[in-house]
Amino acid sequence: MSCPISAVSQMLERNQALFVGKRLLVCGALEDDYPRQLATLAQSLTVFTTDYCYYRSQQAALGEAILFDHQLGGAPRFDALLLLMPKAKAEAQYLLAMMTPLLEAGADLFLAGENRGGINGADKLLAPYGDKPIKRDSARRCSLYHGELSKPVAPFNLDSWFGRYQCKAGETKLTVLALPGVFSAAELDLGTQMLLATVPAMKGSLLDFGCGAGVIGSVLAKRNPGLKVTMVDINALALESSRRTLAINGLQGEVHASDVYSDITGSFDQIVSNPPFHAGLKTFYAATETFLAKAPEFLRPHGSLTIVANAFLRYQPILEAHFKRTEVSNSDAKFKVYLSKV
């Protein structure tokens, strides 16, 4: 089934002569089937995504042409890069630093995105790699910039991209490592802080759903020796951050990609989460609603789910419909912590 393509892709479509015959690398905020069209125009196409949800939606059609990871390495082999502007500028900088060593000298650099998403800062983003890019097109509140790789590129050094901070959740101190654009990359979220101050001692197994930089799973692993921790997220940068956060604190845990429960097998004694939300974006609500409604299927008898959410989000009726007991175990003007038991 084909879905409508985004405004950015519609603008790219009318400029697609630029991609004909290229060895093209595409990355960034991918959201539709348009890369399949590019595959028919380019000499070769590689799509790199950090979004597991997008990867799963395109994998059957693109096969080995789509890769999901936090990093892509190897020798220079592409002569064009198309970066779809991610929400966080720091993530765009990260992707450019990682991708440009894979480009041959003189390669085309294309940056496309919505005007409200910061695409008009493309000049500054591309400045370390080439001379002033030109604006190729502007339509449907989107813009396409085109530059050329004309400056020498440094090898990509993943380690230098991790932000690091110390946090204290209750009595537990933790060092957090996070790649650009990962939730709570610079400081502990206030909701997560309230959740970690509320959640009781635990044993057995824990699923940290939507682990971000791995704060919840790591703090609970540190507080509860012997706890078997599994962390999942859809974001490859989050997953690598969680692995690093565990490692730097000397903790153990299993970390892997999952779109809600797509890659979860088995069941847990506890699920703890600060689940994804974004006011106005239905997809996030849908993922979180499925996460809450199906949680009992992934919990052992007497298992519990503890989540924190913005007080305005109406999760209580969903929890009450799917769990035997639900209580608000902590709250303030902004957040509520819900504890539900199967």
Ligand SMILES: C[S@@+](CC[C@H](N)C(=O)[O-])C[C@H]1O[C@@H](n2cnc3c(N)ncnc32)[C@H](O)[C@@H]1O
């Ligand atoms: C509010 S953040 C919480 C991060 C971290 N647990 C913390 O408390 O700092 C929610 C996380 O859920 C992840 N996420 C979004 N949609 C998801 C999905 N469908 N399946 C799994 N994780 C998802 C996001 O990438 C993000 O890292």
